[in-house]
Amino acid sequence: MRRHALATRLLAGQAVVLLAGALTVGLVAALVGPPIFHEHLLQTGHPEDSPELAHIELAYRDASFISLSLGLVISLLAAGAVSWFLARLLRRPLGLVTDAARELARGHYATRVPDVGSGTELDTLATSFNVMASRLEGVEDTRRRLLSDLAHELRTPIATLAAYHEGLTDGVITLTPEARTVLVEQTERLARLADDLDEVSRAEEGRLALTRAPVLAADLLRAAADSVRDPYRGGGVDLRVDVDPAPDLLVDADRTRVGQVLTNVLSNALRHTGPGGTVTLSAHRDGAEVVLQVRDDGEGIAANQLPHVFERFYRGDSARSRDRSGSGIGLTISKAIVDAHGGTIDATSDGAGTGATFRIALPSPQHGNGREGHARSDEPVSPSNLHKT
Numbered sequence: 001m002r003r004h005a006l007a008t009r010l011l012a013g014q015a016v017v018l019l020a021g022a023l024t025v026g027l028v029a030a031l032v033g034p035p036i037f038h039e040h041l042l043q044t045g046h047p048e049d050s051p052e053l054a055h056i057e058l059a060y061r062d063a064s065f066i067s068l069s070l071g072l073v074i075s076l077l078a079a080g081a082v083s084w085f086l087a088r089l090l091r092r093p094l095g096l097v098t099d100a101a102r103e104l105a106r107g108h109y110a111t112r113v114p115d116v117g118s119g120t121e122l123d124t125l126a127t128s129f130n131v132m133a134s135r136l137e138g139v140e141d142t143r144r145r146l147l148s149d150l151a152h153e154l155r156t157p158i159a160t161l162a163a164y165h166e167g168l169t170d171g172v173i174t175l176t177p178e179a180r181t182v183l184v185e186q187t188e189r190l191a192r193l194a195d196d197l198d199e200v201s202r203a204e205e206g207r208l209a210l211t212r213a214p215v216l217a218a219d220l221l222r223a224a225a226d227s228v229r230d231p232y233r234g235g236g237v238d239l240r241v242d243v244d245p246a247p248d249l250l251v252d253a254d255r256t257r258v259g260q261v262l263t264n265v266l267s268n269a270l271r272h273t274g275p276g277g278t279v280t281l282s283a284h285r286d287g288a289e290v291v292l293q294v295r296d297d298g299e300g301i302a303a304n305q306l307p308h309v310f311e312r313f314y315r316g317d318s319a320r321s322r323d324r325s326g327s328g329i330g331l332t333i334s335k336a337i338v339d340a341h342g343g344t345i346d347a348t349s350d351g352a353g354t355g356a357t358f359r360i361a362l363p364s365p366q367h368g369n370g371r372e373g374h375a376r377s378d379e380p381v382s383p384s385n386l387h388k389t
Helices: 002-031 033-043 050-107 120-170 177-203 217-227 227-234 255-271 332-340
Strands: 213-216 238-242 250-253 278-285 289-295 344-346 356-363
Touching: 002 033, 002 050, 033 050, 120 177, 120 238, 177 289, 177 332, 213 217, 213 255, 217 227, 217 238, 217 250, 217 255, 217 278, 217 289, 227 238, 227 255, 227 344, 250 289, 250 356, 255 278, 255 289, 255 332, 255 356, 332 356
Parallel strands: 238 278
Antiparallel strands: 213 250, 278 289, 289 356, 344 356
């Protein structure tokens, strides 16, 4: 019954239209046609009380009735045939989409609608459904990887804390300065992970409070470089800041948040650049935006890994030690912060061993970005007062 519902509805709809048309035509023919036909007969010389006149008018009415009835029957048959054909044409692709949607609702995200070849509209529907299914599958894969990596991140500090707690309880371990240091480090690691997760959630949900004001790009680069100078020295990596080509470039940004982004990117570059390597910070204008660039000559990024570098907990090399690879959330937070500024961040690399380049494009107040709703400084913009932001 349900399989024929579409054909029934199509036929019923066309039958209603045909019956309404037939009724309209019949009323017009019954009310308008006979008087006109009678007047024309009188004009041809037939007397008013002529028996032939009544017979001719009766023949006219019968012929009109038969013609309209026959036309209605033929139209109904044609409507039935068209409805059946359309229902047959639509039933298979719609059935495939329905079945695929049912499988998708059951959690089978690999389900796809095959190419039905039933017209542009239905093919577009199938294509849109497959795009949606692909994105849902990607979200599900990300969720599973997130839970797996999060469990892995939590397992080490929890296992360490549990072992020390058990050892202290059993008297096997004493609370020496070394033991206290390990406990503090693991506790801080858990706290930092919780803070990072909260930070990235707030950023991606648009709950970050930004205090935007014009600030010199050179000041942002120098401040970020100063914040990571010691780790770079300890790792034997040369950190360079090149602002000479564009010393007066301004960005419309939250100084603290953009500094956080640059620190995350620089820390990532340090993890993937060996001793003797070089990381260069620079800035240049690109249309109405200012691009802050971090380039390193370290390990590089494989082409298949580039689309995933800003995902939570993503690591290109699963064999890399956890301590060296970090928590895997810093770049995700960075992307969310840059998005909140209305800018973009991307990574490029020619492959393994060729280094990587991260580009952070932010709006420039010098060209007017047209964005509203963010806090701005009312103080005149000049290099001397920009340091106050």
